[in-house]
Amino acid sequence: MKRYCFLFLYLLAEGLLAQQKPEIAFTIEEKDLIPEGIAYNAVDKSFYVSSINKRKIITISADGKVSDLIASGDNEIEQVLGMKVDAKGFLWACNNTPEHDTVNRISNVHVYDLRTKKMVMRFKLVDDRLHLFNDLYITKAGDVFITDTQASMLWVVRKDSKTLEEFTKPGSLTWANGITASQDEKFLLVSTTGPLGIAMVDTQTKAITPLLNDRYMMMGFDGLYRYNNTLIGVQNTFFPESIQKIVLTPDNKRAEKIDFLCERDALFNSPTTGVVADGYFYFIANSQLLQIIGNQGKIKEPEKLNDTFIMKIKLSEAY
Template identity: 40%
Template sequence: MPNRCPGGRGRRGLARTSVIAVMLVGLAGLGLTAGPRQGTSVLEEYRRAAQAAGKKDYRLAVEHFSRALAGAPTHPGLMAELARAQALAGDREAALARLAAALTLGSGLDVVDDPAMATALTGDAAAGVREAAALLRAPVTSSDEAFRLAQRDLIPEGIAYDPSGRSFFVGSIYRRKIVRIDPGGRVSDFVAEARDGLMAVLGMKVDSARGALWVATEGTVNMRGGTAADVGRAALRQYDLRSGRLVKELELRPDPGPHLFNDVVVDRQGQVFVTDSEDGSVWRLRHGSGRLERLAGPRALDYPNGLALSSDERRLFVAHLAGISVFNVATGHASALPHPGSMTLTDIDGLYREGHRLVAVQNGLTPARIAVFDMTPDEDRVVAMRVLERGHPLFASIPTTGAVADGWFYYIANAQLRAFGPNNDILPMEKLQQPVILRTRLASEGR
């Protein structure tokens, strides 16, 4: 789901998603050298900075934003927020330099458009910032519509593809169900609303070899019938791919802290990995086991989100607030995924490996984008980046996750995670959109 802070998938009330809210709905990845967290977390420093800014103590906000950025050196959202605080604290020169750096990395239009920044962005000194903003506003287009769903109040967050049946599965946060789209485009309920106590559906993956659909779920006040008592619950479910029958459920309840199963991936041996965004953990379910065990955590990462396995399945790429960490599956040892400082791996919601590259939905950037990160043949570092889609009109309603199928990347373009009012009630139907799944062709590697 969007991160929880400077970035994209979050919960407690999905209405928390916005730039600070898509910074609060999911700080998904803050890259460069940041690995598993140590000391005061980036998220905690961000929260302190936001609190200080809310009290108009901009100098204190600058202090905390600077500390947060030290743990996430290429996070453009943090850069832009720091720039805003610097400008409001009277340090225009530093603010312009910081904002220009954020825009170069691909984010910060929300700060540029803030009326409070109008004075700082006038005159010759701000010409570079205005030029960088103009370049970033130019859309990048490569996607077309694959299909759309008629039910406007699904609030879909997860999508999975079954190559054996050539079908897609889309999960619903609000309606607490999973729909199947067959090769002919026909839509049907794979798991009916709240059947067997199904909660809000987030990440999903198909294990074709074993005929299973694995589903990450969470309790939230934004699911139909959800109450405060549901918040903090998380469950990993296995469904029979043909019948939709519930085969297995493993649930965690607050103990004492909350849980939020966010995304899931399955290896060729049937081993399942799932991120727990609230607990800061990555959980593993060994094939044939009935017990979840931690690969990392608790509180090893700030808001772990999307994840993908390496080609040899010995390593696990995990997007989180401070970047992408790479875990050794055998030992649990983790390190940051190196990348050039000229790009950002932050704000990633959905994360997928295709060949020796990672495909990412960076929904916390402003503007949001779909990007491909090319890695070395050993998949030990990122060496290049390409934007596949940016500035699509539907992205205003938040793209979230996707699935690779037959050389295409299919993704939810408008999850509508902000479609809830202050009391967590869903907006009227006439204010909602039909969920749209876009697709973009993944070029051959090296192109």
């Protein structure tokens, strides 16, 4: 028995040693920001962080200077979630009216030219269903796919189009959230909280199948990203909160292995989304999202809020 206990402790220690201690990349000294999305502009090495509580987008310059890119409520922007920068230097930002606002129920994608800081397009959705534009993926060809969490579906804006189109049917992707794609972009990979786990959506036929695996529960990733032949998932649905690495088979249709990149960090407080940039994975470590959910848009305990920490993990050491 002692030998088995020793072996268990040894394997546990090996697993912990395999993880990295994430480091703080940036600190945003705005305690009530309640951030959700983060994006990166490789041209000037700036980061962009969205705010749910303040309905705005901030920028972090390459030297760490923090300032507002889009001020609160500008261009009727609502609570801002997932964001991506496209090849043209445009920032796409999902935003929605607050959950407690049962009158307006508006979901938007605002598109900003980062050179001029002006809005160049707005895709607005108002109908008789509940919607929540949550995250998006931009293909190399320029198509933009958007997860709609409340309607459990995907939308698409085709390259150079000014129209928002249904891509999958409502209810097809339970609580769709994080989204990325296979290396060849034949499949979208969408995080769900249903039996599909991580769903594979064929970009041509729209057929939906699960990402296969023999032994892992792959549900509820807030952010989902591809790096080489792996996925990086931000897990805040189940505990411990963690950043996970999912190793895929060469055909991208099965998960071979899941490892923790990091978990149980003292600064974690509902980590949400991240972005791969210059060999690192940057992510929002403490969105403090639970401070505002279910409280009519008000902060529950303002005295317990902390600064926002953007942390990073060096991917070359984890692969």
